[in-house]
Amino acid sequence: MSCCTPDGSCSTGTGTGTGTATATAGTTTVYNVSGMTCGHCKATLTKEIGAVDGVLAVDVDLEAGQVTVTTADEPDDALLAKVVDDAGYELAGRAA
Incomplete structure (x- = not known):
């Protein structure tokens, strides 16, 4: 379940942090x-x-x-959708 309340505010009061990691090789895919x-x-x-x-x-x-x-190889869209959904968000597919 998402940490956010229905009005879009964070219910945890946690700071923003960067949440970013970078890599130089592999297959890059953007998801909505x-x-x-x-x-x-x-x-x-x-x-x-x-x-x-x-x-x-x-x-x-x-x-x-x-x-x-x-990802190192072609991503597993179904697995990533499950991980995102299990975390409380919705993977709506690849970005155009």
């Missing part, structure tokens, strides 16, 4: 994700997606509602 509104959301998704085997980097853009994932 809904339900992200605060630094805690960013940190949660960075941690959860980053724990998936083969994920090299995660960059969460709250304003754009997108998560950029760099």
Whole structure:
């Protein structure tokens, strides 16, 4: 479940943090994700997606509602959707 309340505020009071990791090689895919509104959301998704085997980097853009994932090989969209959904957010597919 997302840490954010229905009005979009963070219910944890956690600071914003960067929640960004970078990599120089691999396959980069951008996903649209809904339900992200605060630094805690960013940190949660960075941690959860980053724990998936083969994920090299995660960059969460709250304003754009997108998560950029760099993987060693072609990403497993279904697995990433499950991880995002289990964390309380909704992966709405790849960005155009």
